[in-house]
Amino acid sequence: MTPIRPFVFPGLRSRVIFGAGSIGQAAAEVERLGRSRALVLSTPNQEADAGALAARLGPLAAASFCEAAMHTPVEVTERALAVFDAAKADCVVALGGGSTIGLGKAIATRTGADQLVIPTTYAGSEMTDILGETAGGEKITRRDPSILPETVIYDVDLTLTLPVAMTVTSGLNALAHAAEALYAVDRNPVISLMSAEAVRALAEALPTVLRDPSDVEARGRAQYGAWLCGIALGGSAMALHHKLCHTLGGSFGTPHAETHAILLPHTVGFNAAAVPGLLAPIADAFGDTAGRGLFGFAQALGAPTRLADLGLSEADLDRAAELATERPYTNPRPFDRQQIRSLLQDAWAGRSPPH
Numbered sequence: 001m002t003p004i005r006p007f008v009f010p011g012l013r014s015r016v017i018f019g020a021g022s023i024g025q026a027a028a029e030v031e032r033l034g035r036s037r038a039l040v041l042s043t044p045n046q047e048a049d050a051g052a053l054a055a056r057l058g059p060l061a062a063a064s065f066c067e068a069a070m071h072t073p074v075e076v077t078e079r080a081l082a083v084f085d086a087a088k089a090d091c092v093v094a095l096g097g098g099s100t101i102g103l104g105k106a107i108a109t110r111t112g113a114d115q116l117v118i119p120t121t122y123a124g125s126e127m128t129d130i131l132g133e134t135a136g137g138e139k140i141t142r143r144d145p146s147i148l149p150e151t152v153i154y155d156v157d158l159t160l161t162l163p164v165a166m167t168v169t170s171g172l173n174a175l176a177h178a179a180e181a182l183y184a185v186d187r188n189p190v191i192s193l194m195s196a197e198a199v200r201a202l203a204e205a206l207p208t209v210l211r212d213p214s215d216v217e218a219r220g221r222a223q224y225g226a227w228l229c230g231i232a233l234g235g236s237a238m239a240l241h242h243k244l245c246h247t248l249g250g251s252f253g254t255p256h257a258e259t260h261a262i263l264l265p266h267t268v269g270f271n272a273a274a275v276p277g278l279l280a281p282i283a284d285a286f287g288d289t290a291g292r293g294l295f296g297f298a299q300a301l302g303a304p305t306r307l308a309d310l311g312l313s314e315a316d317l318d319r320a321a322e323l324a325t326e327r328p329y330t331n332p333r334p335f336d337r338q339q340i341r342s343l344l345q346d347a348w349a350g351r352s353p354p355h
Helices: 022-032 044-060 074-086 098-111 164-182 189-211 216-234 240-252 256-272 280-286 290-301 314-324 337-349
Strands: 015-018 038-041 061-065 091-096 114-119 130-135 138-143 151-154
Touching (some): 022 151, 038 044, 038 098, 061 074, 074 098, 098 114, 098 130, 189 280
Parallel strands (some): 015 151, 091 114
Antiparallel strands (some): 130 138
């Protein structure tokens, strides 16, 4: 009988509404929060969708801001705050992926506003109290209760038009959250169960979505898996994988989901050499060692596999390895700058990880 290690389970603190057509409940959720003047947020690409949502909210929509950007630049947040204040808004409604959700979090933690989040990708940040902001060429991540959204609406209909390439990278981004939760220093049985279930759900759903992007059942299962991944990320400490992704994204401007997709097999493979038992759910789902299994899965999905394709040079890898090892953080396998540089070289060249 395996003993249960001591743990703390932080609980599930966001209200979640899941199901096709659930965006129709957005106005009722704003009112349930006791709010009446919502700032609707999106990226420029989703401005039309934000407009339709504002129309759906009717008099509850005080204004819209459609300039959300990747890695949550502080200067964009400052412009959004000016619109928030001018509109006398008392809450934010974020429609989109990680960029828009991050902006909503940045506004909420500065103002105390409530957040209603309606994700359209599988990023998962809607279920966390984590905010990563970029200023001066560096991305700084922090946790705070004020960052966690109050309500999240998962409407599978909103994912049906998510481009296949973005579906794949976003899904691998979600898998990264579950992977790190499996070996987190503060892992607990509840989060571990959710992480293993999330891996199974995404392993089943993503190939089906690739074959038929309009398959509602597969899209729903992918969204379910992504939700579990988000809970896993919100309920455990991040380690090597997220640190490297934040380093590359914040300091070199690499696209968020693609960076996660490329690095995931390598960071998981690196840690699998030390804790293969903890990463067994990934090895089981993909039929190989955890790192090689994820690499083969990513290849089969047509995901990007080379950091070189994101515009990084080998000299950038030297600087990235230095930045990623400047400050200590927990990871199941100790490492030094040279080991991280070697890992990044494999990811840059698109080589399969050894474990």
